[in-house]
Amino acid sequence: MTTKTVFAGFGGQGVLMMGFLLALTAMRQGKNVTYLPSYGAEVRGGTANCTVVVSDEEIASPVASSPDCAVVMNNPSLLKFVNVVRPGGTILLNSTLVHAPVNRPDVTVVSLPVSDLAHELGEDRSANVVMMGALAEAMNIVSITDIKEALAETGLGKKPKVLELNRRALEVGAEKARQALNKEKKA
Amino acid sequence: MTKRLMRGNHVLGEAAVLAGCRYYFGYPITPQNEVPEYLSGRLLDVGGTFVQAESELASVNMVIGASMAGARVMTSSSSPGVSLKQEGISYLAGLELPAVIGNMMRGGPGLGNIAPSQSDYFQATRGGGHGDYRCIVLAPASCQELCDMTFRAFDLADKYRNPVMILGDGMIGQMMEPVEFPAAVDLATLPVKDWALTGAKGRPSRTILSLLLDPKVLENHNYKLVRKYDAVTRSETDWETHLTEDARLVVVAFGTSARIAKGAIKRVREMGLKVGLLRPKTLWPFPSQPLEELTRVVRHLLVFEMNTGQMVEDVRMAVKGQADVNFYGRPGGVVPTPEDLAHQISHYYYGAHLDEDGGSKDRLVGGLS
């Protein structure tokens, strides 16, 4: 199976870190992975995105023309990626910042106020990690447990206190996504 | 050994260090900036030297000096910067100095853009600078291969006393993939360079020069280089074939385009099209012979490049009119998708009636005789 995920948001939202964390986790599970960042003159506040492909097979292109999943952290990123997600795919939205409607009845939309949730956790910068928890729940790529283990290898888990906070952020994200998905199924 | 998730540009830097490179001279240019950034720190850890030069010109000439001193040395850049290095690459070839040059190609001509491209195939494989010479050119298609080819590049450079170019692109440089690094080369085990300029202690003084004013002498030097290039061609030509056994159409592609081609071939195979891939891993020397041999059984080739048609000329020369050679390319930094290419492949495949039973005529069992 091959899953392509695109992560997009402001520079500084930890968008590239999300992609790296997914790729790292999947690699640790023995998967083939590619991580391709947009590169150039991105600055804090500008837009940043990256694409992660996870597969059981050799990966042809690290570019995702029609990703299975888009993780959207701000409004401009929704405009950019809303129509490229393949039919039947998934869009995860940071509803704290994204207010525009998603006119895609053919995709699953998981809307979570991850910036607010991060604020409640006491660390605004952990919004991306909350979202990673949601991604793990919504997509069958890697598990929460796998991400928790991989965290220690990144800057998000170097210090025990930060690692603990980020593990909690993952759980919050997963829990909220589970609730949102159940609601969608019922609806 | 454990896998590390690393960006291509970092892989090039790390592999160079493990392969015994202790000196790097370069100048920043996107999309290869992570090479100098990585090595500026990493080389210090191993007692090496990193210099950010004032220009690509200066950096390649620092490489000349370090190579004269006998060191394993590297520089890297991207297309416009590699143009500036061509003077030095010509001198490296003429002076017969080993050096490794990384080139993460971007769109051109001129300033172009910073997106992945393969538009410098001609420049890399034809020499690029002035004079009658060749640069060994390795074309990695993944981060792991970038690592392995970096080791090979330093060995080939030393073995043949010739510049070796690692020809990647913005995608190879920027992409992260899992990589397993081989063990570090023990510098003490490398052959002694009995030509290096280390000071004339206990031996006559040496010169390393490319000025050979007497035409007879330069002619002999040129022929010596030709013999070397022939030896490289005989021993070092490298390529990969993929699903060519029953193929009626073979795609020829290198680097990033080759992996896109694999994705496209997977798609068309699912549709029942008999399509394979030949991927040159050395662009110079070019795998002309395997291509020619392939045309004994496959009469249809589709060359796919991220440019407007450069390697296709080498393919045409190699097959000597024995196969129908078509071309699909996207210039300007556009990275085609496997779907795009699959569309091109099937268009060509059906257009040439390769799907019909008669199509088997296009696969000549037992060769031409």
Place this chain on the structure above:
Amino acid sequence: MKQVFTVPKSLKPNVFHYCPGCGHSIIHRLVAQAIDDLGIQERCIGVPPAGCAVLAYNYFDVDMGEAPHGRALAVATGLKRVMPDKVIFTYQGDGDIAAIGTAETIHAANRGEKVSAVFVNNGVYGMTGGQMAPTTLAGMASTTTPSGRKPERDGAPLDLTQMLAVAKGSVYLERVAVNSPKNIMRAAKAIKKAFQVQLDGLGFALVEVLSMCPTNWKMSPVAAAEWIDKTMSQVFPLGVIKDETGYEAREGKAS
């Protein structure tokens, strides 16, 4: 019998190809003498230029590595960074060091590369047949300024050594000439000092040598030597341009 003249052992026993009255032969000798005096022949690597002195490797009996035109100080940087214990010198003409290689020169000086540069300024492109150099004097005729160099059209003569003085990494810069026995003695001292600066690891050292080119100046050797005194050294005054070696102060303390 007292020996009053000998060929430095850092020179090969080859006859110079330079024109009669050319300064290169003298400067070669001075460089070789400095190498002998400091006992560094076995650990010295020279980088010859493109220009009249391109064949310098036929004369210096030390390891020599040829650089592309103008890039001698970049090549020297590579050599020195790999072999900090070796002594690296470049031997460059005015076109090499002050026109096509200006960037390499300024940045080598600015980085304080521990190498010694010998800059031969004869105000003309000798090897290619007498074209304008960056150091050609105003009004001076060359094959590309047949009616004389016009600063408003061709730029004024460039004082590269003066420019290098503002680079923090340059430690010792001096302009000398080889047009008279007195000046030659001074030049010998300066060149040796430039090597000493490197041996002491102080930074970048350069000696600019005003040198005669009777052939392209279209003068007799004697007239060429006089022209340096009367005309050329008015634009490029002889003397120390920068000296942060501290040698004089130390000598002063010692005496």
